[in-house]
Amino acid sequence: MNFFENVDPFSKKNIMDSFLKLIKNKDKQFLIQIQILLEKRLIELNLNNDI
Numbered sequence: 001m002n003f004f005e006n007v008d009p010f011s012k013k014n015i016m017d018s019f020l021k022l023i024k025n026k027d028k029q030f031l032i033q034i035q036i037l038l039e040k041r042l043i044e045l046n047l048n049n050d051i
Contacts, residue, residue: 022031
């Protein structure tokens with residue numbers, strides 16, 4: 001088991017928690033920030049898969 005999996009801010013649990021927080025708060029700015037971070041992470045994952 002990778003140590004960093006426990007602290008990965010993009011882990012499934014943390015992403016779910018973030019969206020639950022969004023739904024409760026309906027904070028549009030926070031939603032935009034999360035969307036940008038997820039898009040960056042997706043790009044990183046795609047780049048890593050290409051190598």
